[in-house]
Amino acid sequence: MSLRLSTVILPYRRWHEGGRAAWTRAEQLGFHTGYTYDHLSWRSFRDGPWFGAVPTLTAAAATTERMRLGTLVTSPNFRHPVTLAKELISLDDISGGRLTLGIGAGGTGFDATALGQEPWTPRERADRLAEFVPLLDRLLTEDTVSYEGDFYSAHEARNIPGCVQRPRLPFAVAATGPRGLRLAARYGQAWVTTGDPQLYEEGTPEQSVQALRGQVEKLGGACEAVGRDVSGLDKILLTGFTPDRGRPLESLDAFVDFAGRHQELGFTEIVLHWPIPDSDFAADEKVFEQIATDAPAQLA
Template sequence: MRIGVMILPTARWREARQSWKMVDELGFAHAWTLDHIAWRELAGRRWYSAMPTLAAAAQCTRRIRLGTLVASPNFRHPVPFAKEALTLSDLSGDRFVLGIGAGASGADAKVLGGVPWSPAERRDRFTEFVEVVDQLLRQPCSDYAGRFYSARDAWIDPDGGARDRIPVVVAGSGPTGMRLAARHGDGWVTNGVAARRGRVPPAVTPELAREQIDAVRRTCVEEGRDPATLKVFLMNVNRAQAAFSSAAAFADTAGRYAEIGVTDLIVPFPRSEPPYEGDLRVLEQVAADVLPMVAGD
C-alpha cells in the first residue's frame, strides 16, 4: 500500500511550502490538494488555487507525486485544464497525477453565475469532461464536438503518443464514476458517502469501502478490463476520528484497508485547527514506524 497526504490550500506559501517539503522528505508516496474556489466551512477564509499551489510544490519537492483531489467541471473547461495539467507534469518531472470528479452543488457550482445543473446534467457533463480530457492528453492535437464541450485544433501535447499519458484518477462512489474509472482511469478514488450530499462531509468505513471496491471491480469486468489494472485510492477524511490520532491507530486503519484491496490510502495533513486538527509529531511517527511496514510499489 502507498500512503499519501492531502494538504488543504489554506496557508500562505511561505508557510505551506514547509508542509509539502515535509511530506516529501518523510517518504510519503503522494501529496494532494483540493480544487475549489471555496470549500465547506472554510468559505470566506483564506483558500488558494490548486494548480498554482501544485506548481509551487513541484519546485520544493524531489520525489513525491503531486495531484488534484479532485478537479471537476464546476468551473473548468477541458482544453485549458488539460494544458495546465501538461505544464504541471513538466514542472514536476512527470510526477503529476490528475484527479477528476463530478463536483457537487455549493459555492463552486454557482460561482460562474449560471443556472444550477440538475443531477442528470452534472452526470452527463462529468462523463463528457473525462472523455475529452483523456483524449486531449493522449493526442498531440485534438478536435472534439460534444453536447457541453468543444475543442478545435487543440494543441495540448506535441509529444502525445510518444510518452505515457499523465496518470488519471477518477472519483465516484456511483455507477457513472466507476464506469469512467474503468474506461479512462489509471485509478479510482472514493471518500465514502455523505448522509446529505454536499451538506454533510463524507465518511468511510472498511465495510462500505469493501462494497464499493466490489462494485468497481464488477464494473471493470463489464467494461472488459482486468480489475487488477485499476489502482484503488481511498481518501480517509472522516471527521469523527483524526487520521493521525496515534501511529498505532493509523497502522491498524491502513492494515484493514489494505486487506480489502485499497492500493493507495490518503489522509489529511494535520492542521492546528479544525477541520483535520492533529499532531505533527504523530505524522512523523507514522512516517518512521508505519510507512516501512506498508509501503508498496
C-alpha cells in the same frame, strides 16, 4: 502489495508563510504523493485565505524532487477540458512527469455557483463528467483535437509536445455511482473514494468498511464489463470522511489498525490530511509524522 501513504495539503496558507514548508516536509517524510484540493473555496475555509491548485502544485513541483503531485479532485464545476489540458501538460513538464490528475463530478458547494450558474443536479454533473473525461483523455494524448459535444467543444486544440508521462499523465477517478465507476474502469489508472457519505454522521466504522467493500466489488464489476482486470487499478481512500473521523490519527497503532482493515479490502493508497489546527483536520503533528515514517513498514 505494500500500502502507500500520501497526504493532501489544503492551499490555505501563503506560500512563504507555511505553504512551501509543508510541501517540503511532506517529501522529507516520504509520502508517496502530495495532493491538494482543486476548489475556488471550500466549506469552513470560504471566508479565509485559499489559493489556486495549479499554481500551488507548480510551486510544489519546483520545491520538491521525488514526491508525486496531484489534485484531489478537479471537477467540471469551473474547469474546461481544453484549458485544463494545457495547464496539466505544462505542470507535468515542470514536475518532470510526477503529476496525477484526481478528477470527479464535483458537488453542490461554492464552486458550483461561482461562475454564476445554477447548481447542477447529480445527473447533470454525471452527464458533464461523462463527456469531460473522454475529451480530456484525447486532449492529453493527441496533438490536435476538434470536438463538438453537448457541453464541451474543441476546435483544433493543439497540445504539443504532450505529457512527459506516456501515453498521458494518470487519472485517478473519484466515483461511487455506476456511471462514474464505468469512467474509472475505462479511463482511470486509479479510483478514489471517501467512503459512504450517508454513514459519516451516525454510521459505525464497521458499517463503513462494509460499504467500502461494496464499492470495491462494484468497481470490479465495472472493470469486468470493459474487459479490464480490477487488480491493475490503484484504489485510493481519502480519509477524514468516514465515521472514524480523526481517530486513526490519534496514535500509530490506531492508524495501522485502520489502514490494515482497508488494505484487506484492496486499497493500495491511503491519503491523510495534513494537520490544520482548529478545523475538522486537526491532529497532533508529532503523531502525524510518526505515522508517516513508521506505518509503511508495518503495512508492507
